Amino acid sequence: MPHQRLSLSLGYDVVLAEDFGGLAGELQACLPGSTRALVVTHPRIRALHGAALAAELHGVGIEWLEVPEGEAHKSLDTWRALVARLLESRPDRQVPVVAFGGGVVGDLAGFAASTVLRGLPFVQVPTTVLAAVDASVGGKTGVNVPQGKNLVGAFYQPRLVWAPLATLDTLPVEERRCGLGEIVKHCIIAGGSALARLEADAPALLAGEKAAFAAAIADSVAVKAAIVERDPLERGERALLNLGHTLGHAVESVLGYGAVRHGEAVAIGIVAVARLGVARGWTSPRVASRVEALVARLGLPTRVPPGTSAGALHEAMGFDKKRARGMVRLVVFSEPGEVRLESVPEGELGALAELGVSA
Ligand SMILES: NC(=O)c1ccc[n+]([C@@H]2O[C@H](COP(=O)([O-])OP(=O)(O)OC[C@H]3O[C@@H](n4cnc5c(N)ncnc54)[C@H](O)[C@@H]3O)[C@@H](O)[C@H]2O)c1
Ligand SMILES: [Zn+2]
Structure with a gap:
């Protein structure tokens, strides 16, 4: 399947790709100078597809940041823990936060990216159909609070959306x-x-x-x-x-x-x-x-x-x-x-x- 690319006037591309092949070059093109990536994901997604992502990004140092699965963890507590981990890795403003997963990972990682150092570059690698067609496009990020769903967050556009359709093979x-x-x-x-x-x-x-x-x-x-x-x-x-x-x-x-x-x-x-x-x-x-x-x-x-x-x-x-x-x-x-x-x-x-x- 050839890549399908949509260039948004908001300043980023959405690429529908067969798998991860080409992502490294794409990252280099839109974020020149970044030598590592902070990849936020669930343990399950890392176990299923982490090796393939790491193989493509072998020239880039990957740091894995795992967050627990489930809507219940799209919370301020998880955001706080994630922000602490991001800061501990001492990023500069060239280091992208890569959301590797479904909408829960995307919303959490995007909100963390928007707040750490007032904004780290954000990249979405959606692995669910919902995340590919909805959560990864449009820049809405955030978490749930006791008062309601998605009530705390920010509009924060990604620099790149790369949807590797091969990951959908393992989606229930x-x-x-x-x-x-x-x-x-x-x-x-x-x-x-x-x-x-x-x-x-x-x-x-x-x-x-x-x-x-x-x-x-x-x-x-x-x-x-x-x-x-x-x-x-x-x-x-x-x-x-x-x-x-x-x-x-x-x-x-x-x-x-x-x-x-x-x-x-x-x-x-x-x-x-x-x-x-x-x-x-x-x-x-x-x-x-x-x-x-x-x-x-x-x-x-x-x-x-x-x-x-x-x-x-x-x-x-x-x-x-x-x-x-x-x-x-x-x-x-x-x-x-x-x-x-x-x-x-x-x-x-x-x-x-x-x-x-x-x-
Ligand atoms: N930001 C937005 O504009 C926007 C739009 C729509 C929905 N959302 C948010 O998205 C969330 C829902 O996203 P979702 O439906 O992707 O759910 P999700 O992120 O919870 O993923 C569903 C489950 O599938 C697993 N999974 C993900 N990819 C997999 C794969 N390739 N193989 C096997 N398992 C996989 C996940 O670990 C998880 O358990 C909600 O929190 C919703 O509020 C955001
Ligand atoms: Zn919806």
Whole structure:
């Protein structure tokens, strides 16, 4: 597979690569003068793919910094420990922090990179589908705090994103599927050929075929990159990337993080928005059925599990930060490619919750 490269106007490239071959040269080109790299990862990822990364970077001194796995460790405690380790390695401002892993590693390492010495160069090497299509593009870094998820952090753009698709071979199938939720979102935002290709490739994606993942990831990264280029600090258009997330976040918090994966919750949220669109006349039944069929064909859920309370989901959405003066901003769509923010009364969230629950 030839490398696919997207050069963002934010000043960095996203490279979708077969494996690690070429990363050393790329690092040298974008960070000349750096003689070592501080690689933040999980023990599991290091065990699976660390040797291949180290072989490519043999000319660069690697220092490994391991952080514990799991969303629960995307915390201020882990950030504090990581910052201490980074400082102990006495970096100068040429030494890159390389996030080697999924979104948890990326968010933590990026936030640490943004704060140590007021900013060390940051490089993302995503190893999950979700991290490749979402967490590694756009510069959002941060940690969870008791008050909520991702509430402490910084916008901090990487110098390079290098996605080695070979690492996806060891990714558990449910983690791959989770990434597909965000891919569906990006393809609905884009519409056109990206969505058509995703539909055509659904069986191949379900079967885990690499070429299909490479194509879907490439399309998806292009969609997200174009939006964050135009609105890096989420002052406007970038909010469209919250499609499916209003209900999705509520599903995660009501069912419990871990009981449902983020991408699954987003898929449920997208289908509910489509159904609300039909009820309110924004979306044709044909478009809503098309979206729901795609979600199902990708093996993602279209509804919350039976027994989930719509009232509890509605209440959980009450804490959504988009709420203001009894009105909420909801990302809706009329057609694929025609996604917009709609101001709706808060009560519409109750209807959205019902639609996520009902058959
Ligand atoms: N910054 C952003 O813009 C942004 C966007 C979306 C999501 N996120 C964040 O991303 C996080 C979720 O990321 P995620 O879904 O990648 O989860 P994750 O980072 O927890 O990774 C999932 C699991 O897979 C393992 N893993 C990773 N790569 C592997 C591989 N190649 N082979 C085998 N196992 C592997 C990890 O060790 C982990 O246990 C959340 O914290 C979310 O808030 C951030
Ligand atoms: Zn998301």
